[in-house]
Amino acid sequence: xxxxPVSKPxxxxxxxxxxxxxxxxxxxxxxxxxxAAIGIGCAFLLTLLTAILFNGVPAFKxxxxxxxxxxxxxxxxxxxNSTLKxxxxxxxxxxxxxxxxxxxxxxxxxxxxxxxxxxxxxTGDQIRTYALAHPEQMGQTxxxxxxxxxxxxxxxxxxxxxxxxANDKNLDAEHLDIVDQxxxxxxxxxxxxxxxxxxxxxxxxxxxxxxxxxxxxGSFIMMLVVLFLSLPIGVAASIYLEEFAPKSRLTDLIEVNxxxxxxxxxxxxxxxxxxxxxQFGGGSLGIDALRKSAPLVGGLVLTLMTLPTIIIxxxxxxxxxxxxxxxxALGVGASRMQAVFHHVxxxxxxxxxxxxxxxxxxALGETAPLLLIGMVGFVATNYxxxxxxxxxxxxxxxxxxxxxxxxxxxxxxxxxxxxGIIILLVFLLALNIIAVILRSRFERRW
Amino acid sequence: xxxxxxxxxxxxxxxxxxxxxxATVLRTVKGKSRLLHSLPGFYGWYTSILTFxxxxxxLIVWVIVQPLIINHAVAPMITSAQDDIQRSLMxxxxxxxxxxxxxMSAQGLLPQETSAMPDDLRGMLGSVGVALxxxxxxxxxxxxxxxxxxxxxxxxxxxxxxxxxxxxxFLIARRQVTPTMMARNKVEDFVRSLLILSASIAILTTVxxxxxxxxxxxxxxxxxxxxxxxFGLTWSPSFQxxxxxxxLPLIWGTLFISLIALLVAVPIGLFAAVYLSEYASSSMRxxxxxxxEVLAGIPTIVYGLFALLxxxxxxxxxxxxxxxFGVNWMTSADAAITAGLVxxxxxxxxxxxxxxxxxxxxxxxxxxxxxxxxxxxxxxxRQVVLPAALPGIVGAILLAASRxxxxxxxxxxxxxxxxxxSMNPFDAMTTVTTRxxxxxxxxxxxxxxxxxxxxxxxxxxxxxxxxxNVLALFIVRKYQEQYE
Numbered sequence: 001x002x003x004x005p006v007s008k009p010x011x012x013x014x015x016x017x018x019x020x021x022x023x024x025x026x027x028x029x030x031x032x033x034x035x036a037a038i039g040i041g042c043a044f045l046l047t048l049l050t051a052i053l054f055n056g057v058p059a060f061k062x063x064x065x066x067x068x069x070x071x072x073x074x075x076x077x078x079x080x081n082s083t084l085k086x087x088x089x090x091x092x093x094x095x096x097x098x099x100x101x102x103x104x105x106x107x108x109x110x111x112x113x114x115x116x117x118x119x120x121x122x123t124g125d126q127i128r129t130y131a132l133a134h135p136e137q138m139g140q141t142x143x144x145x146x147x148x149x150x151x152x153x154x155x156x157x158x159x160x161x162x163x164x165x166a167n168d169k170n171l172d173a174e175h176l177d178i179v180d181q182x183x184x185x186x187x188x189x190x191x192x193x194x195x196x197x198x199x200x201x202x203x204x205x206x207x208x209x210x211x212x213x214x215x216x217x218g219s220f221i222m223m224l225v226v227l228f229l230s231l232p233i234g235v236a237a238s239i240y241l242e243e244f245a246p247k248s249r250l251t252d253l254i255e256v257n258x259x260x261x262x263x264x265x266x267x268x269x270x271x272x273x274x275x276x277x278x279q280f281g282g283g284s285l286g287i288d289a290l291r292k293s294a295p296l297v298g299g300l301v302l303t304l305m306t307l308p309t310i311i312i313x314x315x316x317x318x319x320x321x322x323x324x325x326x327x328x329a330l331g332v333g334a335s336r337m338q339a340v341f342h343h344v345x346x347x348x349x350x351x352x353x354x355x356x357x358x359x360x361x362x363a364l365g366e367t368a369p370l371l372l373i374g375m376v377g378f379v380a381t382n383y384x385x386x387x388x389x390x391x392x393x394x395x396x397x398x399x400x401x402x403x404x405x406x407x408x409x410x411x412x413x414x415x416x417x418x419x420g421i422i423i424l425l426v427f428l429l430a431l432n433i434i435a436v437i438l439r440s441r442f443e444r445r446w
Numbered sequence: 447x448x449x450x451x452x453x454x455x456x457x458x459x460x461x462x463x464x465x466x467x468x469a470t471v472l473r474t475v476k477g478k479s480r481l482l483h484s485l486p487g488f489y490g491w492y493t494s495i496l497t498f499x500x501x502x503x504x505l506i507v508w509v510i511v512q513p514l515i516i517n518h519a520v521a522p523m524i525t526s527a528q529d530d531i532q533r534s535l536m537x538x539x540x541x542x543x544x545x546x547x548x549x550m551s552a553q554g555l556l557p558q559e560t561s562a563m564p565d566d567l568r569g570m571l572g573s574v575g576v577a578l579x580x581x582x583x584x585x586x587x588x589x590x591x592x593x594x595x596x597x598x599x600x601x602x603x604x605x606x607x608x609x610x611x612x613x614x615x616f617l618i619a620r621r622q623v624t625p626t627m628m629a630r631n632k633v634e635d636f637v638r639s640l641l642i643l644s645a646s647i648a649i650l651t652t653v654x655x656x657x658x659x660x661x662x663x664x665x666x667x668x669x670x671x672x673x674x675x676x677f678g679l680t681w682s683p684s685f686q687x688x689x690x691x692x693x694l695p696l697i698w699g700t701l702f703i704s705l706i707a708l709l710v711a712v713p714i715g716l717f718a719a720v721y722l723s724e725y726a727s728s729s730m731r732x733x734x735x736x737x738x739e740v741l742a743g744i745p746t747i748v749y750g751l752f753a754l755l756x757x758x759x760x761x762x763x764x765x766x767x768x769x770x771f772g773v774n775w776m777t778s779a780d781a782a783i784t785a786g787l788v789x790x791x792x793x794x795x796x797x798x799x800x801x802x803x804x805x806x807x808x809x810x811x812x813x814x815x816x817x818x819x820x821x822x823x824x825x826x827x828r829q830v831v832l833p834a835a836l837p838g839i840v841g842a843i844l845l846a847a848s849r850x851x852x853x854x855x856x857x858x859x860x861x862x863x864x865x866x867x868s869m870n871p872f873d874a875m876t877t878v879t880t881r882x883x884x885x886x887x888x889x890x891x892x893x894x895x896x897x898x899x900x901x902x903x904x905x906x907x908x909x910x911x912x913x914x915n916v917l918a919l920f921i922v923r924k925y926q927e928q929y930e
Contacts (some may be wrong), residue, residue: 024822027823027824034718036717040714041714041794041798044791048744048752048791049746051752052748054754055756056646085548103733104784153842168598232644233647234462237641237644237648240638240641240645241645244641245645253649259919261910262647263915264852264911266854267854267907268655268907269655271655272658275654280658307651311648335634337637364744364745365747366745367746367747368855368858372882372887403855404753405858421751424745
């Protein structure tokens with residue numbers, strides 16, 4: 001017997017050869033690419049959220065000035081008789097500001113009108129409303145908290161610098177000295193501003209007064225329309241397609257249609273809204289409720305947009321209910337309609353509701369179609385006067401209002417746009433949390 | 447709101463009919479419900495449906511038709527109108543006056559009905575919140591009075607007719623309801639037709655979209671030559687006339703920005719999907735996947751604002767005049783690259799979750815085979831999994847492209863308004879969607895080509911995205927069948 005020749009191994013198991021090293025290195029590189037991609041994605045998300053919070057949180061605070069204004073009957077009489085009522089009131093406030101300055105010991109040789117530029121032009125209206133509502137306080141001195149102008153507000157928040165004021169005709173550096181002194185005296189401060197959340201939009205010249213409240217109502221009304229139309233229609237359509245539809249050309253056509261509608265750009269739905277609802281429905285047919293900028297029209301357009309989403313998720317929820325449930329119901333003598341409505345539908349309800357809420361969240365953030373049906377511009381100025389009025393009176397919606405602010409020239413509106421986004425995201429977050437809770441608590445797995 | 451009250455009344459009648467129908471049939475069998483063909487409730491539903499539905503349909507048709515008829519009747523009374531267009535404008539005034547008079551009488555502001563026009567009619571109407579387009583004249587006031595009189599007659603007639611139809615329906619149902627009648631089948635047939643009606647709303651929507659686009663597009667091409675639209679190189683609309691409405695610069699801008707977005711989204715999304723499905727531990731998947739999906743849930747207006755106020759200025763400080771890199775490439779913060787980058791961010795989760803599904807659908811046996819032959823995981827992915835998933839991934843990219851082309855808010859806020867054909871990503875460009883928004887916001891004259899062009903643009907957009915979607919769905923479906 002001879003020993004088998006011991007072949008010398010070409011490579012060691014313990015030491016990697018060059019080729020293995022190269023392959024392992026490429027493996028490691030590939031993994032790093034993947035990690036980097038996820039890292040970039042998460043970094044984008046973080047940057048976005050940081051930008052929103054960093055820019056948006058200041059919008060919830062506003063500069064207020066505390067002033068004592070004497071409601072002089074003669075001056076009020078004079079102001080009421082003039083054509084520029086609020087301007088006269090504003091002049092009264094400016095005088096009061098000058099008096100306030102002297103009282104806390106701030107020296108200035110500015111004339112009251114110029115001094116008044118520190119305050120919002122909305123103050124005149126504020127004093128007027130108060131004076132007319134409280135005739136019994138005529139002649140007394142009342143303490144008011146009035147809005148500072150947007151430039152003063154920007155200075156308090158660090159947005160407006162002294163250098164930037166050099167070519168600003170609204171405010172001088174001298175104003176800012178007074179602002180500093182007033183702040184030190186505790187007469188001027190940044191406070192939480194509920195009017196930003198609950199107020200209405202203000203004109204281009206008064207960013208400090210603008211609020212999101214009215215457009216929140218507009219959004220809410222549209223969501224009501226979407227919910228009450230798209231949920232029943234979507235569920236009915238899904239039940240038909242999933243449970244009853246025969247395999248036919250028509251069924252195929254409807255299915256292809258729905259999956260294509262889900263991918264049609266939202267702006268095309270806006271064009272549909274203009275042409276069908278406003279031009280044809282409101283114009284040719286003369287249906288009064290279908291007019292430009294009406295939340296009802298917005299709701300209808302968003303309904304058509306969310307329907308495919310709701311149908312797709314409802315069908316998935318119906319499909320998840322096992323056939324044994326239907327068969328058992330049919331076996332004890334239920335009709336097909338009864339099997340579906342008494343057994344399948346209740347079991348699929350959590351899934352359907354989750355899908356509906358996600359559809360609503362999508363609709364809530366949608367902007368493009370609303371621009372076409374006129375829900376932008378200076379429209380969210382007043383709260384609707386009643387429930388029905390809220391559907392037809394011109395209004396904006398949260399995202400459209402944010403767009404409107406982002407478009408205006410004054411940078412003070414940008415801060416409000418960011419703040420508006422925070423409110424919008426809070427609503428979206430709430431909707432998504434409800435959806436998650438519904439799914440985790442009620443969804444059954446078979 | 448008399449119509450609303452009529453509707454509520456109709457609902458109440460329908461509810462009463464339900465109980466009446468149920469009680470009737472139970473009485474005929476002396477309470478022994480097993481003698482009935484269907485459950486007693488179905489007889490109630492049958493009666494209720496027959497009472498409500500025809501009356502409701504009459505109500506709807508009436509509400510739509512009545513103003514048309516009345517307007518037609520009143521129109522000849524407007525004698526001060528010179529032509530038909532003016533007459534239709536004045537008809538709006540007449541309606542507004544009539545509405546104002548209604549409001550005034552509801553608030554008790556109208557002392558008495560006079561055929562002579564009050565002096566300060568415009569001021570009086572203003573006080574109840576009705577604004578008139580032009581000064582009211584005697585003939586308009588007379589027409590408005592006639593309008594009110596006819597409307598009043600109409601609404602009385604409406605109530606009478608609707609109630610009569612409801613009553614007739616109720617009586618017919620009552621005669622038909624017998625214990626042997628197959629009430630359940632009839633009610634279920636009705637429900638079934640409601641279901642079919644709901645399902646066909648999807649088709650109606652598509653028809654609505656196509657019709658609204660086609661009619662106005664044809665009208666547009668009647669006013670503006672189609673060849674100039676499709677092959678024009680200049681886009682300069684002007685509401686005074688003499689506008690040049692060339693599509694090419696817009697298409698160029700759209701495709702260029704979409705390309706930038708895809709260059710950002712596809713590599714990142716694809717690598718993320720590969721890592722998540724092939725390498726990531728389940729705990730990492732549980733964090734990273736939802737984090738990426740949050741990006742998809744953020745409304746596009748947020749990305750638009752981010753592009754306008756954060757990314758744009760940031761890019762300008764990097765690449766602009768006196769910027770960090772000392773190159774003067776970027777003059778304005780609105781540029782193709784600003785919109786493209788942000789749109790890419792938005793599309794990452796779209797690409798990654800679609801690709802994730804597709805990669806997961808590749809059978810495990812193919813991976814196992816490759817790994818068993820000694821390939822490293824990355825070699826398996828590159829040479830086995832990705833080629834197998836390629837058709838699906840192409841489909842996903844096409845879907846992402848269609849999203850990018852149809853995206854509006856990011857480009858409206860981030861891309862600028864200059865319609866130009868340029869290869870420089872730092873130039874401002876404009877897209878089809880931006881121009882649709884620009885042409886269709888504000889007060890519009892739907893007979894001028896500058897407003898109508900928006901419909902032609904919408905048509906172009908609709909056709910392009912529809913084509914991409916159909917192609918993508920076809921590819922994805924074909925691919926899915928391969929492994930089933």
